[in-house]
Amino acid sequence: MLYDESSNDGTSCRLNEFVFLGVNLSAIVNRKLIVEFLGISLLLTLFVISNQLESAELKFALLTAIYVLFSCLLFGISRNKYIIMLSVFSAILYIPVVIFSNNATTMPVLIYQYSSLIFGFSLSCYLYSKPDLFYKVSNFNLSFFTLFLTVHYIISLQSGAPFYIYANDIFAGLSRNVVSFYAIFSMAAYLFSCKLYSQKIKYIRLFALVVFCVLLFGRSGIAISLAVLLLALFHGSLKKGFIIFIVISLFVLVFYHSLELSLMETNFSKGVESPRSSMNAEFLGMLDLKTLLFGVKLSDMPTVMLFEGNPHNSFISVNMKFGYILLFYIAMILFCLVVFAFFDLFYFILFTLLIFRYSLDTVAFFGQFTDLILYLHVIHAFNLVSKNTIIINKLSKRL
Template structure:
């Protein structure tokens, strides 16, 4: 009986520890499969189970739970009185559950690297097939770089927990995949990860790193020759557009509307009445607009406060790994709806929880440790 109980506990521990990987798989199929609603339901149910399981360990009266409950009620109020999303509330709660699982479960970075390599291999297969990234997922090609950011974030977090410096290769592959997807903010995000892996962890390109890099470049240019122009297209978009595009018009139009209508200022703006948003299929292309729409002004102010607090606290703790992960996620979220009812909520919740509830627990890697 004891052996059987130990086996059940061991299987349960494996199931809980693999939750971040389950998050990645379910999120991928939510954007890739025609059965996206089915995977969204599984995502919410699994994440909600994790939240109930781990919040019992953290404590229902903890700062973590109080913060989550506040945003649940803010989301429900904005959905009932404004144009927020009712279904987004359980998604946010599920992401909080996955974040708690990641805080409590310590997995070797090699596992997350393997999960990330599976996605990268999928992208390289599509590249070699000459497939346009725009037609791969149910949403735009910009989601490709979101998965790059998500995968690298989990890998970097795991490296921190194991006191290891992240390898350069995953970031190199991330840059190549992001270039295939063309998006400017996605390419910049991947480059930030690469810059950190090379210069801020004491690692340098080794002979092996140079060899692998040039082999990948060779495969990219030769075997995917018909896609050669996609690299120059991506770089040209930086040169010709910079950061100016429809997003600037959307941000300006939204700000004008919510500052002129007091009710929408408090409960969130109505995106369905803003022409600039309607013209791009209702996508505001900015997670901070999404934050105000879904949580109202009070939720917006509280979240911005905790994000700034997290940045300052991570600088104080010299936890540069989590700092770069958070900054990249926030940067990427400035150009698309990737957070505050998006896949990067998982990482953002994790870092906020770490700072407000776990910052005194020293299991993180930092530059000062000289690893």
């Protein structure tokens, strides 16, 4: 097992809250939790700041330093043997990429990718083993990003620029579609922690992020954020979820009218066909054993070249940069889908929505802080298999 929920110094899966005169004393009493929370909150803040840097070289250098530093700290604290195993395995996996990649992947990029993988897995293991911390961090992240977008929305109103145009400059070099993905990531991470540790879901911030996704006008952002919200609503209560959804729908319609917007003005009016379809078709047309192992050449994908080498698909992107590394991620994803399909429908739906979003933009597998949600699902899938294997073995012995 990557993590035994019954252990961890007697910490239970449900949070222990100590309230006196309306003041939550648990955060004050547990000084270690405060330090951990502040450390990860600082990490989140540094990630947001780094994404606003104009220089790509400086951004990569800063993120690599952050990943290496926090990976060492996390291993020093947790002493998790799986981190060492993954580090060695990944090193062996990534080294040939520099030699054989069709797109001349450079050593700095490889180091950045490798360090982000180790960091993401290390932090995921640590958060998964700390119920109180994981819930507080995901809750903070949801509030932080909701406030972050609210501030930028107010600034866009003052500047006179439509929010979907203004949002292209929120993160340097990243489009508004990536902004909507960060919103979906924040929603998914919060739901993951609430479901895992049996916490009551609070819907206001989820609804607010859905509204921002609508204002960003991205088809995938609108559809998937609504799907995540619906999953949260119906997980809480089928009847309550239906009522809340009706109320939200009416509110959104009024909101549209007040801003003189309609769904026909979003990217849905362009239909489902887009340059992404051409990119996907080009990639699939080039796919064979050689390109699967060593990556499709950028020069063989003219549509991608028209968009400055951005295939708008995380799976295509990782293949172009790292070739056969794509198979490593596909294996993880298939494993999770099979496990969740058998043991937990909620995680199956949530994970499927995330994977679908990965296929619509370059937002995963390449040093993103948001890769955490992928590794958390992988760890949880391993634990589900381990737990159910133990149960099956005990039942078989009794029979």
